Amino acid sequence: MKRKVLVIAGATAVGKTSCSIAIAKQFSGEIINGDALQVYRGLNIGTAKITAAEMDSIPHHLIDTHTIEESYHVKSFQEEGRELIEAITNRGHLPIVCGGTGLYIKSLLYDYTFSDQAKDEDFIIFLGTLSNAQLFALLKQVDHKACETIHPHNRKRMIRALEMAHLGDKKSDIIDRQEHKLCYDAYLIGLTIPRDQLHQRIEQRFALMMKQGLFEEVEGLVKSDPNIWERQCFQAIGYKEWSDYFNGKATIAQCGEQIIKNTKRFAKRQDTWFRNQLPMHWYDTQTDDWQKRIMSDVEQWLQTKGDGNHG
C-alpha cells in the first residue's frame, strides 16, 4: 500500500504556512518544507520562513539544513523528502509537504530518477564556450528526442541534457523509463486567490518584511560573506535585487519595487506550474468555508485505502 502524503502548494504569499499548521494540528502531522530556499540558514525574512513561535511545536523538516555557502538541489530534496516521509509515517504521523517549489514537489511524488554520476566540470566548462546554435546542434546529435522539448535559446537546459548524455544516460531515455505515476497516495491541496488580491498581499508582505528588517538581514549577509552575490542562495527574490543598491546603482526604494515585481512574476509561474503539472485540489482562500472544506476533504481522504488514485 502506498504511503499517504499531504501536499500544500500554491503561489507565494497565499497563506500556505498558517494553513499547514492548522492541518498538522488537526491530523497530527509533521511538516516537510517544499521551498527551495528555506533550507538556507540565515535567509529568514526574505524567504518568509516560518518562525519558531509560528511552528507552534509542530515538527518541521528541511528548514535551515544548509549554510549559505552550500548549494541545494532537487536530487537532495527528493532523497531527504522520501526518507522523511518514511520516518514520519513510521512514527504514526502524517507527512505534510508544504511549499512552492513545483519541481521539488513533483520529483518527490513521481518517479523522477536522478543518476549518481559525478559531474564532469571540464565538459561543462567546454559547453559554456559554445553558442546556443552550437549547443543545439550538438544536442541534436546525441539526444535528438530531447531537442523536441528544449527551446534552442534555453542554454541551461541544453547544457544539462548534453551533460546527461555525456555521462552515459540520455535525458530522453531516463524520462522514457519512468512510469509517470504518483509514488504515494497523495492529496494535493492548492491554495489560490484572485490575482489582483495576491498582488496586494505581495505588496503588503514586502512592506512587512522591510519592517521586520529585511534590509538589515541582507546587509549582514553581505558583510559576512564577500562572495555572497555568487552564491546559489542569493539568486533568491528578495536578496538578489539588492546588488544594485550595494553597487550604488539604485536606491532602497527602487530595489523594493524590483522585489515586488519579481515576486509577482514568480507567483504567476508557480500558479502555472501547479495548475498544469500536478493533480491539485484547489481551494480559493477568499471563500468563507475553505478551511472547513479542506479539513473534511482531508478527513475523507485519510479514511480511504491508499490506492494512489487521488487526482
Added chain:
RNA sequence: GGUUCCUUAGCUCAGUUGGUAGAGCAAAGGACUGAAAAUCCUUGUGUCCCCAGUUCAAUUCUGGGAGGAACCA
C-alpha cells in the same frame, strides 16, 4: 489675460507627406526531470481628448472647445 507647445495601449512615448497605428516598460498565457525564488517561449483593437468643417476617406489638415506644460504680462 497673451504666445508657444502638448493630449495616441495600464505607463513613457514614436508614427501615419490624409487610406483607422507601433516600440520600450508593465501585464497576460505557456514550457519545465540535478541552479527551479532558476531558465526559456508566445501575446499589442486602442472612442489615436471632444465637437464641427474640408475630403471619396481625418488619428493626421482647418476652426472651436476641454485638460495640461513653459514663457510673457
